[in-house]
Amino acid sequence: MTTDVLVIGSGPAALAIASGLCAEGLRVDGLAAGDPHAPWGNTYGVWAPELEAQGLDHLLEHRWSNCISHFGSAPVVHQHDYGLFDRTKLQAHWLEPCERGHLRWHRGFATTISHDQDGSCLSTAAGEQLRARLVIDASGHQPVFVQRPDRGPIAYQAAYGVVGRFSPAPVEPDQFVLMDFRADHLTAEERQSEPPTFLYAMDLGNGLHFVEETSLALAPAVSPDVLERRLRRRLAFRGVAIEAIRDQEHCLFPMNLPLPDLSQRVVGFGGAASMVHPASGYLVGALLRRAPGVAAAIAAALNDPNLNADGVAAAGWSAVWPASLVRKHAIYQFGLEKLMRFSEAELHQFFTAFFALPLPEWYGFLANTLTVPELLGAMLRLFALAPNSVRLGLIQPQGRELALLGRALAG
Numbered sequence: 142m143t144t145d146v147l148v149i150g151s152g153p154a155a156l157a158i159a160s161g162l163c164a165e166g167l168r169v170d171g172l173a174a175g176d177p178h179a180p181w182g183n184t185y186g187v188w189a190p191e192l193e194a195q196g197l198d199h200l201l202e203h204r205w206s207n208c209i210s211h212f213g214s215a216p217v218v219h220q221h222d223y224g225l226f227d228r229t230k231l232q233a234h235w236l237e238p239c240e241r242g243h244l245r246w247h248r249g250f251a252t253t254i255s256h257d258q259d260g261s262c263l264s265t266a267a268g269e270q271l272r273a274r275l276v277i278d279a280s281g282h283q284p285v286f287v288q289r290p291d292r293g294p295i296a297y298q299a300a301y302g303v304v305g306r307f308s309p310a311p312v313e314p315d316q317f318v319l320m321d322f323r324a325d326h327l328t329a330e331e332r333q334s335e336p337p338t339f340l341y342a343m344d345l346g347n348g349l350h351f352v353e354e355t356s357l358a359l360a361p362a363v364s365p366d367v368l369e370r371r372l373r374r375r376l377a378f379r380g381v382a383i384e385a386i387r388d389q390e391h392c393l394f395p396m397n398l399p400l401p402d403l404s405q406r407v408v409g410f411g412g413a414a415s416m417v418h419p420a421s422g423y424l425v426g427a428l429l430r431r432a433p434g435v436a437a438a439i440a441a442a443l444n445d446p447n448l449n450a451d452g453v454a455a456a457g458w459s460a461v462w463p464a465s466l467v468r469k470h471a472i473y474q475f476g477l478e479k480l481m482r483f484s485e486a487e488l489h490q491f492f493t494a495f496f497a498l499p500l501p502e503w504y505g506f507l508a509n510t511l512t513v514p515e516l517l518g519a520m521l522r523l524f525a526l527a528p529n530s531v532r533l534g535l536i537q538p539q540g541r542e543l544a545l546l547g548r549a550l551a552g
């Protein structure tokens with residue numbers, strides 16, 4: 142019997158969409174390269190209100206109310222809680238509906254796929270053939286099947302982080318630091334000529350802290366060696382010694398992937414579908430929020446007797462990338478291109494102005510929950526709040542910015 146949907150992958154995106162599809166009562170198969178129950182390695186953070194809005198804040202393992210950033214002399218206080226997911230609970234939150242819906246897991250690597258009017262037939266590296274009415278590619282940022290146009294260099298968020306014991310503590314007790322952009326540990330020449338990076342840091346309790354040197358986005362990516370050296374210098378400059386390393390995190394993922402071709406037969410979800418927020422790099426909150434709606438749209442399409450497999454895929458893509466999100470993606474990509482050109486001093490000014498926006502605006506910008514007019518309104522207000530040097534940077538189009546602006550305006 143042909144299954145309704147085959148989901149490729151077992152990362153957050155695959156589990157999110159598979160659980161939504163199972164909750165819709167569809168027959169779902171999963172293809173996992175490894176054990177789908179194996180713990181995830183990445184630490185996933187989120188603004189707590191994103192989860193509260195969905196009644197899911199019990200999925201947090203850590204939560205901070207004392208949340209700050211440094212962009213200059215006085216710290217900026219963020220008036221929202223931030224949290225880190227309990228990865229075991231997050232995984233279980235998605236796996237349980239899959240188990241209730243009798244999702245069948247297959248193990249292997251997807252390699253090739255062919256399509257006909259009733260569905261698709263996928264082959265694994267081991268030669269297994271899997272048939273489904275719809276295939277969803279959730280194989281991450283370098284997807285196995287989803288195709289995207291080439292629109293030039295890809296910018297990557299890169300970070301090197303350490304979970305460990307420090308002396309003295311790198312942040313205040315119970316504190317979360319979203320971005321510490323202070324760079325007084327670097328020479329004037331380094332600050333001029335090298336890419337800006339910031340510290341993301343938090344008190345995990347029981348004497349443990351997580352500190353991560355991060356490059357928001359750059360093409361080519363800042364190398365792991367540079368990030369590690371920067372982190373060690375930053376800590377040494379503040380008189381903080383690393384006493385014990387419990388875990389290290391090397392982070393690298395694309396920030397400005399073009400939208401996929403929305404007419405292809407395999408539907409993407411998560412990193413595979415360029416769903417990472419192009420201005421912040423966040424994805425997991427959006428997966429929780431959006432997977433049920435996308436799954437419902439796919440279920441409706443599969444239950445529509447007038448739609449063939451092409452029509453079902455088209456309905457899936459429309460749910461993943463409706464016109465309003467396409468438009469916002471273009472606006473965010475334009476904004477990111479600007480940010481990548483800013484000097485360290487301009488970034489300080491930019492973020493100071495950004496977090497001076499009314500809380501619903503900066504939060505809605507980062508969570509991607511504003512409407513298009515609200516997003517444009519927030520950007521206009523930001524322009525009004527920013528000093529002249531930043532305004533000048535924002536209005537001078539360089540490189541591919543004009544093309545990106547064109548796409549943002551055209552929607």
Ligand SMILES: Cc1cc2nc3c(=O)[nH]c(=O)nc-3n(C[C@H](O)[C@H](O)[C@H](O)COP(=O)(O)OP(=O)(O)OC[C@H]3O[C@@H](n4cnc5c(N)ncnc54)[C@H](O)[C@@H]3O)c2cc1C
Nearest residue numbers: 150151152153154185186251280281392411412423424425
């Ligand atoms: C270190 C790090 C930290 C991050 N921190 C955050 C954060 O704090 N908050 C946030 O919201 N986002 C964060 N992100 C961004 C984003 O949420 C993650 O990259 C997230 O893991 C993407 O989820 P995904 O399921 O799309 O892809 P992945 O997690 O990459 O999962 C892809 C899955 O597909 C499988 N696969 C790949 N190829 C095949 C194949 N050919 N056949 C079968 N299976 C295949 C893989 O085994 C894997 O199971 C972070 C990313 C990284 C790398």
